[in-house]
Amino acid sequence: MLIGDQITLRPVRAEEVGPLYVSSLDLENRGLWYPLPTTPLGKLEADFADSGFWTAGDGLFAIADRSDRLLGIVGWEQLNGDVADVEVSYRLFDQADHGKGIVTEALGLLVGWLFDTGHMNRLRASIHVDNKASRRVAEKSGFTCEGTSRAGWYNRGRWHDIAVYTITRAEFEAHRLAAATPA
Numbered sequence: 001m002l003i004g005d006q007i008t009l010r011p012v013r014a015e016e017v018g019p020l021y022v023s024s025l026d027l028e029n030r031g032l033w034y035p036l037p038t039t040p041l042g043k044l045e046a047d048f049a050d051s052g053f054w055t056a057g058d059g060l061f062a063i064a065d066r067s068d069r070l071l072g073i074v075g076w077e078q079l080n081g082d083v084a085d086v087e088v089s090y091r092l093f094d095q096a097d098h099g100k101g102i103v104t105e106a107l108g109l110l111v112g113w114l115f116d117t118g119h120m121n122r123l124r125a126s127i128h129v130d131n132k133a134s135r136r137v138a139e140k141s142g143f144t145c146e147g148t149s150r151a152g153w154y155n156r157g158r159w160h161d162i163a164v165y166t167i168t169r170a171e172f173e174a175h176r177l178a179a180a181t182p183a
């Protein structure tokens with residue numbers, strides 16, 4: 001379990017797989033930015049039974065508040081065996097929880113944990129170019145926009161451009177040092 005100021009990251013529980021699936025169908029909450037869901041409930045349940053959403057190549061943390069209410073998810077996935085990039089992703093379930101710094105804190109915990117425990121040298125976040133809140137989360141967490149992946153996502157009847165954000169291990173260490181240094 002990773003403990004922050006207002007949230008903790010912990011494994012997803014069996015009884016949360018159903019609500020997680022239902023929330024993934026909430027198009028309004030997904031916003032214009034998240035591609036439509038592709039994983040059926042049966043596959044999610046099978047994956048959870050198999051691994052608890054935790055393998056050597058990917059993982060999913062539940063974001064929970066101080067009273068252990070499930071707020072959202074933050075995850076990571078190894079992209080390619082030769083290029084050791086890891087993709088991170090995140091989503092809150094309820095719009096009432098947006099704008100409170102929850103995902104910035106969750107991403108900070110995830111990034112620190114990945115670099116402290118893993119051998120990867122770069123993390124990546126693929127963000128719809130118009131998703132200003134998510135771009136801001138990435139920037140606050142020390143990520144840099146490397147460029148645009150053109151027409152990379154299909155959603156709501158058309159292809160969308162993706163802003164590709166990355167952070168290297170060296171950049172993360174500098175970001176952590178700056179955050180810990182009094183102004």
Ligand SMILES: CC(C)(COP(=O)(O)OP(=O)(O)OC[C@H]1O[C@@H](n2cnc3c(N)ncnc32)[C@H](O)[C@@H]1OP(=O)(O)O)[C@@H](O)C(=O)NCCC(=O)NCCS
Pocket residue numbers: 029030031033034090091092093097098099100101102103104105126127128131132133134136137
């Ligand atoms: C995008 C999302 C992850 C952000 O999470 P969050 O917990 O609300 O983010 P935070 O509160 O940590 O930070 C949001 C930042 O974006 C800013 N922001 C929010 N809406 C914005 C907008 N329309 N334009 C510019 N900045 C905006 C906030 O002001 C804040 O920055 P600040 O701290 O400098 O003021 C969340 O809204 C969400 O889950 N959305 C639906 C799914 C999604 O889009 N996931 C990401 C896919 S890449």
